[in-house]
Amino acid sequence: MAVAKSNALKALSVAALTLPGLLQTTKASQKGTKPSLDFQYGHYQESDDRISVDIYQGLVVLPVTKNLEIQSNWVVDTFSGATPVLTMPESVVQVTTGASGISGVDGSQSVIVDEQVVEVMTGASTRETRYGVDLGFSYILDNLTFQASGSRSEEPDYLSHAYHLGVEWGFNKKFNTLSVGFGQNFDQIEPTTRKLKEDKTDHHFQLGFSQVVSKKSLLKLSASYTHSDGYLSNPYKKVYIQDLPADSELQSGGFANVFYENRPDKRHQWSVSLGYIQYFSTLDSALHLDYRYFIDSWDIDSHTFEIVYYQPISDGWMLIPRLRYYSQSEADFYQSFYAEARSDNYYSSDFRLAGFGTLGGGVKLTKEWQRVSELAESIKLEFGFEYTAHAANLKLGHQSASDVTDFNYVLFTGAITIQF
Amino acid sequence: MFSPLPLFVVGIVLLLTACTPNIAPWERGILAKPHMASGSSALESSLRKHMQVSKEASSGGHSSGGGGCGCS
Numbered sequence: 001m002a003v004a005k006s007n008a009l010k011a012l013s014v015a016a017l018t019l020p021g022l023l024q025t026t027k028a029s030q031k032g033t034k035p036s037l038d039f040q041y042g043h044y045q046e047s048d049d050r051i052s053v054d055i056y057q058g059l060v061v062l063p064v065t066k067n068l069e070i071q072s073n074w075v076v077d078t079f080s081g082a083t084p085v086l087t088m089p090e091s092v093v094q095v096t097t098g099a100s101g102i103s104g105v106d107g108s109q110s111v112i113v114d115e116q117v118v119e120v121m122t123g124a125s126t127r128e129t130r131y132g133v134d135l136g137f138s139y140i141l142d143n144l145t146f147q148a149s150g151s152r153s154e155e156p157d158y159l160s161h162a163y164h165l166g167v168e169w170g171f172n173k174k175f176n177t178l179s180v181g182f183g184q185n186f187d188q189i190e191p192t193t194r195k196l197k198e199d200k201t202d203h204h205f206q207l208g209f210s211q212v213v214s215k216k217s218l219l220k221l222s223a224s225y226t227h228s229d230g231y232l233s234n235p236y237k238k239v240y241i242q243d244l245p246a247d248s249e250l251q252s253g254g255f256a257n258v259f260y261e262n263r264p265d266k267r268h269q270w271s272v273s274l275g276y277i278q279y280f281s282t283l284d285s286a287l288h289l290d291y292r293y294f295i296d297s298w299d300i301d302s303h304t305f306e307i308v309y310y311q312p313i314s315d316g317w318m319l320i321p322r323l324r325y326y327s328q329s330e331a332d333f334y335q336s337f338y339a340e341a342r343s344d345n346y347y348s349s350d351f352r353l354a355g356f357g358t359l360g361g362g363v364k365l366t367k368e369w370q371r372v373s374e375l376a377e378s379i380k381l382e383f384g385f386e387y388t389a390h391a392a393n394l395k396l397g398h399q400s401a402s403d404v405t406d407f408n409y410v411l412f413t414g415a416i417t418i419q420f
Numbered sequence: 421m422f423s424p425l426p427l428f429v430v431g432i433v434l435l436l437t438a439c440t441p442n443i444a445p446w447e448r449g450i451l452a453k454p455h456m457a458s459g460s461s462a463l464e465s466s467l468r469k470h471m472q473v474s475k476e477a478s479s480g481g482h483s484s485g486g487g488g489c490g491c492s
Binding site: 038040042044055057058059071073075077175206207209210212213214215216218220221222223224225226269270271272273274275277279281285286288292294296298300302304308310312318326328331352353358382384390411413415417 | 427428431432441443447448450451453455456458460461462463464466467470471472475476477478479480
């Protein structure tokens with residue numbers, strides 16, 4: 001009995017000493033000794049016949065030695081549907097034909113600043129596929145975990161190559177971890193509807209820190225900085241500008257006073273995140289709280305709050321409800337249309353740079369079978385659903401005047417994980 | 421220009437100066453439970469992040485990665 005107890009204690013201590021998932025970077029390596037295979041399907045659908053996306057993803061984790069592990073994942077996204085290209089003053093739109101856009105712009109009309117706007121969508125339904133692949137490894141050396149990965153993502157108008165390097169150090173009897181990461185993205189943009197070929201480079205830096213607070217709780221703190229350089233505009237988005245000087249070099253968007261947008265070619269982005277995880281003995285459940293503050297050199301700042309609750313039920317079943325609130329302020333050069341030209345020549349009416357908020361919630365149900373057969377150690381199935389509302393008046397503080405870009409979306413996911 | 425790095429450093433110092441918890445190795449069982457692990461599965465968090473980066477102006481957080489246009 002004493003021997004059994006001591007063995008159990010030893011096993012638990014070993015499991016516990018690895019402190020799984022204190023930070024994302026070590027999570028894969030802590031599964032460590034067993035190969036695993038993941039597959040996930042996701043369906044994303046926006047309201048009003050806007051974008052819908054089917055996402056297929058796979059992940060293979062393969063331990064090579066006790067300390068070295070290789071991970072590879074791939075993704076295929078296929079999206080279709082209409083997307084907004086332009087918001088413009090109502091008074092100049094000559095004809096609107098539902099989602100198919102405008103047939104003309106009355107350039108002789110003089111627009112006023114607080115005029116009502118209409119949203120113009122892409123005409124025919126677009127359909128495009130993205131293929132992405134990522135290969136990485138992690139190596140454990142005493143209290144250090146090294147990670148390196150490279151990835152490629154390709155779609156008809158966008159090619160991206162990236163790498164990431166990271167190291168995590170567990171110290172103070174592994175009550176603490178400290179991690180540092182660096183990566184770069186090299187992107188090429190070649191829109192299908194314009195004669196244009198542009199580049200963009202991103203540099204990312206990350207710092208992470210975690211602290212065990214008690215037997216049942218831990219804290220995480222992280223910071224990130226991204227520097228982007230190059231073509232940062234969206235090549236499909238247009239703007240309505242009244243009285244733009246002829247020497248502005250903005251490309252015409254096909255109608256009077258309509259041009260392709262133009263953003264600054266540099267952007268600095270910072271974020272700080274705080275996370276807290278608390279375990280409740282009575283229900284064997286865990287509550288995860290996360291907050292992120294984001295700020296950038298385009299004068300956008302945002303707050304994100306997220307709550308996820310893990311409730312094991314019985315027999316390997318678990319229920320995971322989640323709630324997320326996000327609020328951002330608008331970029332300093334953003335306007336839904338421009339009643340006059342800007343001196344810096346930066347223009348964008350892309351809804352992503354507007355002030356808005358989102359509120360989303362969902363639930364996931366998972367079931368895990370242990371020691372299923374001689375072949376598989378465990379099999380886990382997951383089903384999730386979530387709904388998000390995206391609205392101008394969900395923004396923190398004062399609300400934006402126009403609700404023309406409001407929409408909502410749902411996400412369904414199904415996943416299987418096999419551990420061998 | 422504002423940088424949140426000082427906030428991060430102050431946060432770490434505050435956490436480190438707080439008492440190290442008095443937890444024996446065999447008392448770490450709860451911290452090792454799968455639902456105490458940070459974040460969702462790798463595939464789920466990558467899907468969620470790609471979706472958020474495509475619709476919102478912010479990025480960064482507890483993990484990194486991504487790629488692709490998200491132009492629509």
